[in-house]
Amino acid sequence: MKRKYFILCYFLIAIFFSSCGTYFNQPLDQSRARIGENSSPEMSIKGFLPKNKTVVGVYKFRDQTGQYKPVENGSTFSTAVTQGGTSMLLKSLEESNWFKPIERENIGNLLNERQIIRNTRQEYAGDNKPIKMPPLLFANYIVEGGVVSYDSNIITGGSGLRYFGVGASGEYRQDRITVYLRVVSTSTGQILKNVYVSKTILSQGLSANLFKYVSLRRLLEAETGITKNEPAQLAVKEAIDKAVELLITEGIIDGIWEPAGGEEVVDFVKKNYKEEQEEAELTELYNRKEESRRGKVGVGVVSGVSKIVGDYSDAEFGLGTDLLLKFMLNKSRFAFSLGLGSTTLSNKNIFEKTVYDSSVNFEYYLLPNDKITPYAYLGVGSISSKDLSDNYFKYQYGIGLEYLITNKLGIILRGEQNILSTDNLEGLVRGEKNDKIWHVRAGINFYF
The missing domain is CATH 3.40.50.10610 (ABC-type transport auxiliary lipoprotein component)
Structure with missing residues (x-):
């Protein structure tokens, strides 16, 4: 047991050292003067x-x-x-x-020194002629x-x-x-x-x-x-x-300063300055960019585990996959999405069933202009058996997190609860509460 603690300690310190190059450059000796950084x-x-x-x-x-x-x-x-x-x-x-x-800044010192030079030369010249000094630049x-x-x-x-x-x-x-x-x-x-x-x-x-x-x-x-x-x-x-x-850039654009390259240089400076201005206008106080990152339409695929909350005990996790089609609304803060998928539900040694899922969701993104944003959604849909003989209405809600690797590709993680309109999904009716299904999914979104 003691050995585990020491291994954990050494592991943490190793991570700490590997991420901190400054640690290995500790000022143990005096340093000489150097050219400024x-x-x-x-x-x-x-x-x-x-x-x-x-x-x-x-x-x-x-x-x-x-x-x-x-x-x-x-x-x-x-x-x-x-x-x-x-x-x-x-x-x-x-x-x-x-x-x-x-x-x-210290013009008084400069004028005093010039006066000293003038007086000294006058004294050693031995005449009363005025001593001329080179004029100061204005x-x-x-x-x-x-x-x-x-x-x-x-x-x-x-x-x-x-x-x-x-x-x-x-x-x-x-x-x-x-x-x-x-x-x-x-x-x-x-x-x-x-x-x-x-x-x-x-x-x-x-x-x-x-x-x-x-x-x-x-x-x-x-x-x-x-x-x-x-x-x-x-x-x-x-x-x-x-x-x-x-100052130089804006002065070139407004004709205050004149570059040696003529109009070609002015046009190049204008182009670069316009790009920098656009980036600055999108950047808020805390270096957050007000940028519409997601495209109008997105498609995605998510996979994960599901679990039924019904009348049987010992519910097991089953695998499931969903395909998503998303339409961004209102400058990417709101979205409308469609989903199709299949999931395997089971209770240990009692019940096992593969169902098909369809959903329509309304989504809200908390930080739509950031690379990483939490979001929440609410919608309705249906649950169908594998042979499509049984169909049940449901509504669902969930929360998620999306991280954009690029403005076109995002990684998503989300959790969702489905509340069915029936208590007979697994073939047993007991009590007054309808069956529920929990989903945990991870996957990717691709935006156009």
Whole structure:
């Protein structure tokens, strides 16, 4: 018995280790400084170059949330969002290869230094002639904006399992930041473009533990786990990179920036941006897509077990198969379905009979736009004997779960109860209740 516990423990820990590469990369030694991580995907706009780079200035890109880091107990004065947003924005503008960013955040320091140079040269020149300095670049546009929101714990959850002192659990939390960015013309003050981007920040924790008395007065206790928190600074950088890419893309479409490739490049950018917009419009807050996944018509086949609830005892499970034809209604939330099938019903050493089943159901899908959705249905039908000599009316109801592998192919699992209009299906009438049949089925649906 003890050996079983240890085997179960080792099995859980093996699964835990195999799914957590971070566990094998524990920071046991000090790390040297390195080049900063590049968490953002490559900007698609980098594949095109502008005819002329635009000079832009950034005075301030601030954290406008005032949000402090969330803690379980006590309080903290450490901000949840980095205060170095201006430096990140300047880096993104430079990496885009479309802009020439100039110093404006600390313009006072720059002007002071130029004055020092001017005074020093004047002093060593030994005359009263004015010393000329190269002129400063002026910005054609000013880029403004900031981090406008930091929402903590928009999604939290987890799961766990413990059996005889051996257990494993996992938890997760998701935060969300939002970045706004705008381009202002320095000649007119007009806001030419205004975009915003949101980015989620994920935190995960996994643990496995063992707490067991292995013998008298001998307690075995073991625990291991990891926690991963996505750095908020990298999330801000990725959001800023995406906002800069949107500024360039929308600027090309509206004629603010001019690419080197001419109209051919503009058409290509328009096409890609339209596809991205359509995808964004279908995506809700929690990355759920408002997409009509199922086709108008679906066909399916399910198989499983059935059991009669009648007047005889010792009912046995029998095999059954159903063919389904489904018609989706009202943007795929409601459906109308037809079914035909056969089932073997039996009671041990007493009764055995193969019946044919037909049904008409009205179905309701709880989450029609998700890949996995529960659903419920209600309908009427008939039960017939194998030689079609006996026919009985019935009504049925059930619940199910469907997972879409693709938008055309789904896996379904469902349970159903049939309530017959007769108590004589197995040839015995006893009591006032009619016979019932339970079905549990699994199979596939194919949508056209």
